[in-house]
Amino acid sequence: MENEMSKSIGIMMNPKxxxxxxxxxxxxxxxxxxxxxxxxxxxxxxxxxxNLKEDSILGLKAYKSILDVPEQVDTAVIAVPAPxxxxxxxxxxxxxxxxxxxxxAGYAEVGxxxxxxxxxxxxxxxxxxxxxxxxxxxxxxxxxxxxxxxPSYKFDRPEAGSLGFVSQSGSVAGTILDLIGGExxxxxxxxxxxxxxxxxETDILNYLADDDDTNVLIVYLEGAKxxxxxxxxxxxxxxxxxxxxxxxxxxxxxxxxxxxxxxxxAGNYQIYEAIFEQAGFIQSNDLxxxxxxxxxxxxxxxxTGNRVGLITNGGGTGVLATDSIYRNGLALxxxxxxxxxxxxxxxxxxxxxxxxxxxxxDADYGRFNEAIKTVVNDDNVDIVAIIALFQTPGADSRVAQxxxxxxxxxxxxxxxISEGGSYTEMHKKIIEQSGIPVYSSPEMAAKVMAAxxxxxxxxxxxxx
Amino acid sequence: MENEMSKSIGIMMNPKxxxxxxxxxxxxxxxxxxxxxxxxxxxxxxxxxxNLKEDSILGLKAYKSILDVPEQVDTAVIAVPAPxxxxxxxxxxxxxxxxxxxxxAGYAEVGxxxxxxxxxxxxxxxxxxxxxxxxxxxxxxxxxxxxxxxPSYKFDRPEAGSLGFVSQSGSVAGTILDLIGGExxxxxxxxxxxxxxxxxETDILNYLADDDDTNVLIVYLEGAKxxxxxxxxxxxxxxxxxxxxxxxxxxxxxxxxxxxxxxxxAGNYQIYEAIFEQAGFIQSNDLxxxxxxxxxxxxxxxxTGNRVGLITNGGGTGVLATDSIYRNGLALxxxxxxxxxxxxxxxxxxxxxxxxxxxxxDADYGRFNEAIKTVVNDDNVDIVAIIALFQTPGADSRVAQxxxxxxxxxxxxxxxISEGGSYTEMHKKIIEQSGIPVYSSPEMAAKVMAAxxxxxxxxxxxxx
Numbered sequence: 001m002e003n004e005m006s007k008s009i010g011i012m013m014n015p016k017x018x019x020x021x022x023x024x025x026x027x028x029x030x031x032x033x034x035x036x037x038x039x040x041x042x043x044x045x046x047x048x049x050x051n052l053k054e055d056s057i058l059g060l061k062a063y064k065s066i067l068d069v070p071e072q073v074d075t076a077v078i079a080v081p082a083p084x085x086x087x088x089x090x091x092x093x094x095x096x097x098x099x100x101x102x103x104x105a106g107y108a109e110v111g112x113x114x115x116x117x118x119x120x121x122x123x124x125x126x127x128x129x130x131x132x133x134x135x136x137x138x139x140x141x142x143x144x145x146x147x148x149x150x151p152s153y154k155f156d157r158p159e160a161g162s163l164g165f166v167s168q169s170g171s172v173a174g175t176i177l178d179l180i181g182g183e184x185x186x187x188x189x190x191x192x193x194x195x196x197x198x199x200x201e202t203d204i205l206n207y208l209a210d211d212d213d214t215n216v217l218i219v220y221l222e223g224a225k226x227x228x229x230x231x232x233x234x235x236x237x238x239x240x241x242x243x244x245x246x247x248x249x250x251x252x253x254x255x256x257x258x259x260x261x262x263x264x265x266a267g268n269y270q271i272y273e274a275i276f277e278q279a280g281f282i283q284s285n286d287l288x289x290x291x292x293x294x295x296x297x298x299x300x301x302x303x304t305g306n307r308v309g310l311i312t313n314g315g316g317t318g319v320l321a322t323d324s325i326y327r328n329g330l331a332l333x334x335x336x337x338x339x340x341x342x343x344x345x346x347x348x349x350x351x352x353x354x355x356x357x358x359x360x361x362d363a364d365y366g367r368f369n370e371a372i373k374t375v376v377n378d379d380n381v382d383i384v385a386i387i388a389l390f391q392t393p394g395a396d397s398r399v400a401q402x403x404x405x406x407x408x409x410x411x412x413x414x415x416x417i418s419e420g421g422s423y424t425e426m427h428k429k430i431i432e433q434s435g436i437p438v439y440s441s442p443e444m445a446a447k448v449m450a451a452x453x454x455x456x457x458x459x460x461x462x463x464x
Numbered sequence: 465m466e467n468e469m470s471k472s473i474g475i476m477m478n479p480k481x482x483x484x485x486x487x488x489x490x491x492x493x494x495x496x497x498x499x500x501x502x503x504x505x506x507x508x509x510x511x512x513x514x515n516l517k518e519d520s521i522l523g524l525k526a527y528k529s530i531l532d533v534p535e536q537v538d539t540a541v542i543a544v545p546a547p548x549x550x551x552x553x554x555x556x557x558x559x560x561x562x563x564x565x566x567x568x569a570g571y572a573e574v575g576x577x578x579x580x581x582x583x584x585x586x587x588x589x590x591x592x593x594x595x596x597x598x599x600x601x602x603x604x605x606x607x608x609x610x611x612x613x614x615p616s617y618k619f620d621r622p623e624a625g626s627l628g629f630v631s632q633s634g635s636v637a638g639t640i641l642d643l644i645g646g647e648x649x650x651x652x653x654x655x656x657x658x659x660x661x662x663x664x665e666t667d668i669l670n671y672l673a674d675d676d677d678t679n680v681l682i683v684y685l686e687g688a689k690x691x692x693x694x695x696x697x698x699x700x701x702x703x704x705x706x707x708x709x710x711x712x713x714x715x716x717x718x719x720x721x722x723x724x725x726x727x728x729x730a731g732n733y734q735i736y737e738a739i740f741e742q743a744g745f746i747q748s749n750d751l752x753x754x755x756x757x758x759x760x761x762x763x764x765x766x767x768t769g770n771r772v773g774l775i776t777n778g779g780g781t782g783v784l785a786t787d788s789i790y791r792n793g794l795a796l797x798x799x800x801x802x803x804x805x806x807x808x809x810x811x812x813x814x815x816x817x818x819x820x821x822x823x824x825x826d827a828d829y830g831r832f833n834e835a836i837k838t839v840v841n842d843d844n845v846d847i848v849a850i851i852a853l854f855q856t857p858g859a860d861s862r863v864a865q866x867x868x869x870x871x872x873x874x875x876x877x878x879x880x881i882s883e884g885g886s887y888t889e890m891h892k893k894i895i896e897q898s899g900i901p902v903y904s905s906p907e908m909a910a911k912v913m914a915a916x917x918x919x920x921x922x923x924x925x926x927x928x
Contacts, residue, residue: 028857105825109779110814155855156885169780171825174855178884220780248780253796254787260816261779285787286907287883315573315725316633316684316712323718323749332717350574352724361569361635391619391638393492419751420642421620443750 008129015074023049043144093126135194161186309381404434472593479538487513507608546570557590599658625650773845868898
């Protein structure tokens with residue numbers, strides 16, 4: 001449930017004022033990038049750069065200390081060298097700052113536990129909600145909040161949307177945000193939490209469970225600090241929205257690596273797996289797969305069964321997709337007699353009226369349209385899957401549009417499989433803009449559909 | 465071993481003359497695309513368009529029949545409607561054409577077995593080597609041969625190289641050729657064979673086993689016609705070069721779909737798996753994965769063991785990669801004492817001297833260079849794997865170049881893991897141009913490294 005810590009994340013996401021301690025006029029410094037982000041995103045609140053030597057930075061008046069700032073600050077972002085962070089945090093406590101993000105690294109993750117304990121005891125002394133240390137912080141594109149110190153030209157910043165993202169790791173966060181930036185999905189809120197020495201994953205998940213902007217959540221976790229609380233929040237959030245999770249440290253060696261990364265006790269993976277399973281979390285080891293899952297859950301309704309109505313304009317790809325469908329516990333739909341009858345009338349004689357419905361390498365938008373219309377309206381179909389290979393003679397932008405037209409009318413989940421080079425990529429974008437996710441490989445598509453079926457069953461059972 | 469059929473493929477790849485039966489001046493027609501391909505690729509032999517109505521096509525003199533052509537033709541490409549193909553093939557027999565490609569579809573794969581039998585009996589009558597029907601034919605970019613009737617603007621045509629490709633399916637072929645076109649690998653020879661009614665996969669593999677232009681082979685197979693001959697050629701080729709194979713029809717439903725696709729008896733998958741295993745073939749169900757494997761085997765030496773020297777500039781990605789490495793039967797290398805000693809000297813104190821060697825999110829090209837140099841020269845390392853995340857402050861094109869510089873000097877296999885948006889893609893290209901394959905996901909990279917280790921062991925055992 002909501003507590004002081006999770007409330008503080010709400011403050012970080014929509015603060016009236018932000019102090020950046022360690023703000024710098026040097027473009028190579030972390031404190032420059034952070035200040036620049038808020039300016040670039042047109043953050044509407046007050047910005048206070050804190051720097052011992054400068055009078056103004058990026059056109060804003062700078063202060064020597066947080067104690068000099070003329071108002072109580074909602075969020076302080078600390079980007080100063082590790083050894084002086086406890087002192088700076090003490091000042092934040094005295095200044096009654098409402099929330100703190102420490103992006104600085106060099107604590108327990110490199111064996112410097114003493115420094116981290118000092119940070120924690122200072123936070124406790126003032127009851128300060130602190131995110132980090134050793135993290136890249138928070139992002140909310142609607143309010144103009146972005147503490148990521150990764151140079152903005154190096155990654156494609158996402159647009160605002162409904163996908164929430166929690167990451168213990170800054171590098172995984174950078175990669176995923178970069179990937180989201182290239183996809184047709186948008187971000188609601190992002191939180192990275194590094195060593196989780198004060199605010200931890202449980203607090204963050206509690207906040208995002210109740211956040212109305214977030215429909216789907218992706219999580220990269222190395223280890224949970226408070227296992228009982230984690231189980232409680234996992235159960236609560238899993239019933240409310242789909243959570244796609246990757247657990248770093250699934251193997252003994254990976255667990256050891258996690259310890260020297262975020263000082264996490266990655267623990268016994270089997271236990272985590274059991275918790276995730278019970279909470280209805282969707283597990284994935286691969287960031288590409290996580291993105292694939294996110295696209296499906298963010299944009300498409302949950303399926304009511306596992307019967308896939310598969311249409312293809314490529315025979316071999318249809319065979320591979322059929323294999324993938326059955327390998328992943330799904331089945332091909334057997335179309336109703338009336339569908340078959342209709343298709344026999346409108347398809348050329350070379351088309352076998354069965355699933356996979358191979359409409360031929362010469363299929364144009366008209367033939368695609370007839371096939372999709374029939375499958376979308378067929379009562380034996382739970383999920384509509386369309387293989388559209390744009391290397392073929394008949395496939396062009398009219399095919400992409402014909403598919404996209406069904407996004408608004410189809411009440412069932414729809415996905416597209418399409419793989420290829422630049423011409424194909426162009427058409428995939430057209431389809432994705434309509435809200436239908438496109439996957440390169442039949443195997444990935446089948447995994448995503450299977451995850452949707454599994455989560456739909458979980459939700460149904462948890463409502464009973 | 466080489467026979468008349470496999471010799472005929474050699475003729476198709478380097479013919480002195482080509483007749484295109486069904487050549488057309490209409491850009492929407494298959495017979496136009498094929499003729500245009502040969503012209504675009506500056507094919508140096510004689511081209512004979514055959515068309516009942518036209519006097520000339522694309523500036524070339526056209527003939528009414530293959531029997532009117534003034535010389536014996538090396539290859540006839542037949543692109544006329546299915547019902548008249550037996551007659552056209554009979555004329556090819558009378559004209560003593562040396563090899564024939566039938567791209568037309570509409571035979572056994574749609575239940576028209578009678579027509580296919582007629583085609584086969586005509587081929588037998590004249591002892592004609594026929595590729596197809598229901599295929600997209602052959603491609604050799606060095607000689608200017610390309611019978612693919614897929615519109616060339618729709619896919620990125622590959623460059624010439626050393627990767628051979630055999631596909632029973634035209635759609636899978638189109639997709640893979642399109643993917644190769646976007647990768648830094650080149651194609652030696654491509655053969656698609658559809659219904660395999662005369663020339664079959666065994667003939668093609670026999671030809672490519674002895675083809676010096678082909679170092680690595682990727683194969684999409686639905687079913688083998690002659691199982692004993694197939695086993696023989698599989699064993700022979702697996703010992704000579706790496707073969708990456710995807711088998712369509714691995715499940716019962718997929719097998720049924722394969723039958724209505726290329727009239728294949730996809731058969732019992734367990735038997736195929738056993739054959740592939742015995743022949744040292746690398747199996748994959750996913751075209752992305754096949755491409756990933758192809759890049760590794762085409763460009764990198766085989767590893768002498770399974771110990772991975774993993775360098776990373778991202779902690780979380782290092783954890784995920786470690787999990788993937790162990791999940792796929794590989795291990796992290798324990799660096800030698802002298803390597804560790806050296807690294808302690810040159811790395812900043814924040815770097816833990818262990819594998820994964822996390823050189824920090826602020827690592828620049830100098831730090832990358834020191835780390836790579838040490839790992840490349842470490843006797844405990846069999847495979848060098850570098851995670852280079854370009855979203856980080858220190859990573860730029862100098863890092864990509866620093867990595868690329870080792871391509872020429874490193875005697876061990878090297879791979880890079882890098883994932884992200886447009887800035888990352890730009891740098892991946894720089895690295896791949898040096899010959900080092902780059903993978904988006906740690907899981908994919910680990911699968912590829914594990915396949916290389918397995919194939920290296922197979923080769924070692926088969927030499928003993």
